[in-house]
Amino acid sequence: MDIDVFTLFPEWFDWFERQRHVANALAAGHALGYVSYRDHSALSGRQVDDTPFGGGAGMVLRVDVVEAALRARYGRDPVAERESRRIVALTPGGRLLDDKLVSELAAEPRLTLLSGRYEGFDERIVEHFATDAVSIGRYVLAGGELAAMVVCDAVIRKLPGALGHEDSAVEESFSAALGGAPEYPHYTRPAEHRGWTVPEVLLSGHHERIREWRAEQSRRRGAGGD
Numbered sequence: 001m002d003i004d005v006f007t008l009f010p011e012w013f014d015w016f017e018r019q020r021h022v023a024n025a026l027a028a029g030h031a032l033g034y035v036s037y038r039d040h041s042a043l044s045g046r047q048v049d050d051t052p053f054g055g056g057a058g059m060v061l062r063v064d065v066v067e068a069a070l071r072a073r074y075g076r077d078p079v080a081e082r083e084s085r086r087i088v089a090l091t092p093g094g095r096l097l098d099d100k101l102v103s104e105l106a107a108e109p110r111l112t113l114l115s116g117r118y119e120g121f122d123e124r125i126v127e128h129f130a131t132d133a134v135s136i137g138r139y140v141l142a143g144g145e146l147a148a149m150v151v152c153d154a155v156i157r158k159l160p161g162a163l164g165h166e167d168s169a170v171e172e173s174f175s176a177a178l179g180g181a182p183e184y185p186h187y188t189r190p191a192e193h194r195g196w197t198v199p200e201v202l203l204s205g206h207h208e209r210i211r212e213w214r215a216e217q218s219r220r221r222g223a224g225g226d
């Protein structure tokens with residue numbers, strides 16, 4: 001998979017790339033690239049944002065700057081480029097990121113993430129250059145960079161080669177394998193700590209009973225029980 005992140009702060013991702021599962025994915029042949037909006041500003045002082053028409057607080061990312069950055073990266077009109085890759089604008093009001101959307105994005109051969117800053121994007125960026133608007137939750141971050149890392153992290157863990165065990169991402173919280181429910185509880189050694197014990201069934205070695213117990217726990221958590 002080929003992921004490009006457009007951002008005002010490409011250096012924020014240096015740390016992200018050093019994380020084990022990300023480094024593994026890159027070593028396995030997946031690619032992460034960065035484009036700095038500021039490198040594509042023709043304005044004085046490499047300006048990338050401007051005050052909102054109609055007034056109000058904050059600054060808005062300019063459509064001409066984002067167009068120049070996309071055009072430089074893909075060598076053609078970004079309106080055409082969006083036919084051949086998923087281009088996601090990260091914005092607090094977008095479609096909420098969940099396991100289903102993560103799987104959808106992870107199945108794409110090419111993905112572009114557009115981070116916004118300040119008050120956000122000029123709406124024409126979202127309307128004409130992006131295929132999707134995505135939010136990681138109903139709260140506002142200072143910018144889309146952390147949201148882009150959240151999306152990358154969640155997508156990359158689904159790629160072959162990113163996790164230690166190939167099936168680690170299959171039967172996990174919110175996955176189709178668990179019917180969209182949260183994952184069952186896990187325990188490890190010691191089997192007793194301060195009198196807190198581990199459910200007996202997990203120590204029983206009865207794989208079928210363990211499977212049933214886990215499925216039941218997952219169902220209960222999904223139903224909001226427990």
Ligand code: 6GU
Pocket residue numbers: 089090091092116134135136137138139140141142143144147
């Ligand atoms: Cl994608 N961007 C920003 N700036 N804030 C957010 C968000 C995205 N998702 C939740 N809050």
